[in-house]
Amino acid sequence: MSKEQLEYTEKVMDHYEHPRNVGLVExxxxxxxxxxxxxxxxxxxxxRVENDxxxxxxxxxxxCGAAIATSSMVTEMVKGKTLDEALQxxxxxxxxxxxxxxxxxxxxxxxxxxxxxxxxxxYRQNQKVE
Amino acid sequence: xxxxxxxxxATTPIDPMVLQxxxxxxxxxxxxxxxxTHEYGREARSAVEKARGQLADLIGAQEAxxxxxxxxxxxxxxxxLKGIGFHSSHGKGHLITIAIEHKAILDTVSKMQKQGFDVxxxxxxxxxxxxxxxxxxxxxxxxxxxxxxxxxSEIGTLQPIAEIGKIAHERGIVFHTDAVQALGKIDIDVVRxxxxxxxxxxxxxxxxxxxxxxxxxxxxxxxxQIDGGGHEHGFRSGTLNVAGIVGLGAAAELAKKELQSEAPxxxxxxxxxxxxxxxxxxxxxxNGHRTNRLPNNVNFSFAFVEGESLLLACRDxxxxxxxxxxxxxxxxxYVLKAIGVPDSLAxxxxxxxxxxxxxxxxxxxxxxxxxxxxxxxxxxxxxxxxAKEGIDIDHHQWGEHSHxxx
Numbered sequence: 001m002s003k004e005q006l007e008y009t010e011k012v013m014d015h016y017e018h019p020r021n022v023g024l025v026e027x028x029x030x031x032x033x034x035x036x037x038x039x040x041x042x043x044x045x046x047x048r049v050e051n052d053x054x055x056x057x058x059x060x061x062x063x064c065g066a067a068i069a070t071s072s073m074v075t076e077m078v079k080g081k082t083l084d085e086a087l088q089x090x091x092x093x094x095x096x097x098x099x100x101x102x103x104x105x106x107x108x109x110x111x112x113x114x115x116x117x118x119x120x121x122x123y124r125q126n127q128k129v130e
Numbered sequence: 131x132x133x134x135x136x137x138x139x140a141t142t143p144i145d146p147m148v149l150q151x152x153x154x155x156x157x158x159x160x161x162x163x164x165x166x167t168h169e170y171g172r173e174a175r176s177a178v179e180k181a182r183g184q185l186a187d188l189i190g191a192q193e194a195x196x197x198x199x200x201x202x203x204x205x206x207x208x209x210x211l212k213g214i215g216f217h218s219s220h221g222k223g224h225l226i227t228i229a230i231e232h233k234a235i236l237d238t239v240s241k242m243q244k245q246g247f248d249v250x251x252x253x254x255x256x257x258x259x260x261x262x263x264x265x266x267x268x269x270x271x272x273x274x275x276x277x278x279x280x281x282x283s284e285i286g287t288l289q290p291i292a293e294i295g296k297i298a299h300e301r302g303i304v305f306h307t308d309a310v311q312a313l314g315k316i317d318i319d320v321v322r323x324x325x326x327x328x329x330x331x332x333x334x335x336x337x338x339x340x341x342x343x344x345x346x347x348x349x350x351x352x353x354x355q356i357d358g359g360g361h362e363h364g365f366r367s368g369t370l371n372v373a374g375i376v377g378l379g380a381a382a383e384l385a386k387k388e389l390q391s392e393a394p395x396x397x398x399x400x401x402x403x404x405x406x407x408x409x410x411x412x413x414x415x416x417n418g419h420r421t422n423r424l425p426n427n428v429n430f431s432f433a434f435v436e437g438e439s440l441l442l443a444c445r446d447x448x449x450x451x452x453x454x455x456x457x458x459x460x461x462x463x464y465v466l467k468a469i470g471v472p473d474s475l476a477x478x479x480x481x482x483x484x485x486x487x488x489x490x491x492x493x494x495x496x497x498x499x500x501x502x503x504x505x506x507x508x509x510x511x512x513x514x515x516x517a518k519e520g521i522d523i524d525h526h527q528w529g530e531h532s533h534x535x536x
Contacts, residue, residue: 039473
């Protein structure tokens with residue numbers, strides 16, 4: 001692709017306008033918070049893991065349109081997956097599932113990947129304690 | 131349907147009357163104003179001189195010859211600063227400015243600093259207004275120039291240019307002001323306000339892009355920055371952009387004519403917007419000065435809602451934001467930073483730039499849109515939850531961040 005993508009794809013707009021899985025999983029056993037308001041984006045991802053599988057997932061995000069859309073997309077992608085399968089999902093895969101992101105927005109997809117890793121880490125830490 | 135345009139600090143559409151004035155100079159009247167040996171050239175020359183007069187009239191210049199046409203305000207700013215620096219003091223000397231100038235000033239002084247000039251930034255208050263006492267104390271025997279904008283393009287704050295001009299003249303220092311945002315919005319008179327140089331852009335006042343001017347008071351000597359042919363009294367070489375200059379002149383005449391009616395109308399719209407936002411949306415803070423601001427500028431931070439996402443939600447209105455995510459540099463607004471707005475709120479800022487096409491209906495429509503989407507996006511924002519729990523997000527311990535931008 002030689003032409004630089006400047007605008008959001010229809011899929012990004014769809015996830016931005018109708019984000020899936022917004023909120024906090026009530027009986028979450030893993031929570032990841034990444035980002036920083038100083039940098040302009042914060043993502044909180046909560047998961048409910050049962051038998052090593054993500055059975056419920058929700059997000060809350062402060063960030064640009066791309067940050068919100070990638071958050072929404074990542075929740076769709078991991079629901080029902082085992083933890084190891086979920087950890088295989090890269091930021092590039094999330095961006096691709098959205099039909100691509102403008103180059104300057106690629107870093108937003110890193111946030112979604114980081115939030116997922118942080119939530120799974122948190123779950124595993126919780127398991128050790130129990 | 132195209133969005134409602136509300137970004138008039140970025141640019142304005144060409145007024146139909148301005149375009150009409152320009153048209154003949156893009157077609158039949160094509161002569162080079164330097165070719166005074168024939169009719170073609172003389173026609174073009176007289177159009178350029180008419181425009182010079184119209185512009186001089188707008189700013190109260192005593193002589194039309196004090197207007198130097200340029201490619202825009204960026205060039206005018208460069209000519210003013212480098213011109214004075216490399217003429218009067220042979221590459222040395224002291225300049226005073228403020229941190230919220232346009233990049234055409236800031237990048238120029240920073241380059242001059244590297245070349246051996248000294249630069250001081252006069253302190254500004256939380257609204258962006260310069261501290262006059264502190265400014266006076268910065269003046270040194272080798273101060274060659276004070277350059278302070280008339281109005282800020284992001285937060286609309288007006289500077290006390292007449293007072294600054296008086297201070298400069300008492301100390302025998304040249305005073306330059308970038309008046310790009312202010313012309314046609316507030317009354318400026320270079321003689322009354324003791325201004326020695328003033329930068330002008332056509333496209334910010336319903337004229338065409340690619341043309342501007344620098345007012346240079348008679349007696350102020352500048353080193354030219356573009357050489358070859360000695361046009362514009364040797365200040366700026368290059369065949370004149372006749373159609374553009376005619377457009378600039380027509381825009382100046384229109385700005386002067388409409389100032390008395392348009393500025394109060396815009397001020398009313400501005401105050402309506404500020405009042406309605408404050409009445410309808412909590413956690414919203416006005417950036418800049420409440421009253422001492424451009425009649426067409428409003429700038430708010432809507433806490434816990436990132437600016438780019440709000441622009442996207444409100445895309446039926448063309449607006450801009452100080453958020454990092456809307457800049458190519460991925461840095462939030464340096465203007466908001468300089469007046470002490472924390473990064474967390476700079477990312478949440480939206481600039482509303484009102485203009486001739488905007489109406490009360492636009493304001494009401496916009497506020498409804500903001501209400502709907504700020505509430506929706508806050509429901510989605512983890513920061514809003516934290517704030518409701520009483521956590522101060524600016525002093526919270528945030529974890530390590532793997533962002534590319536830092």
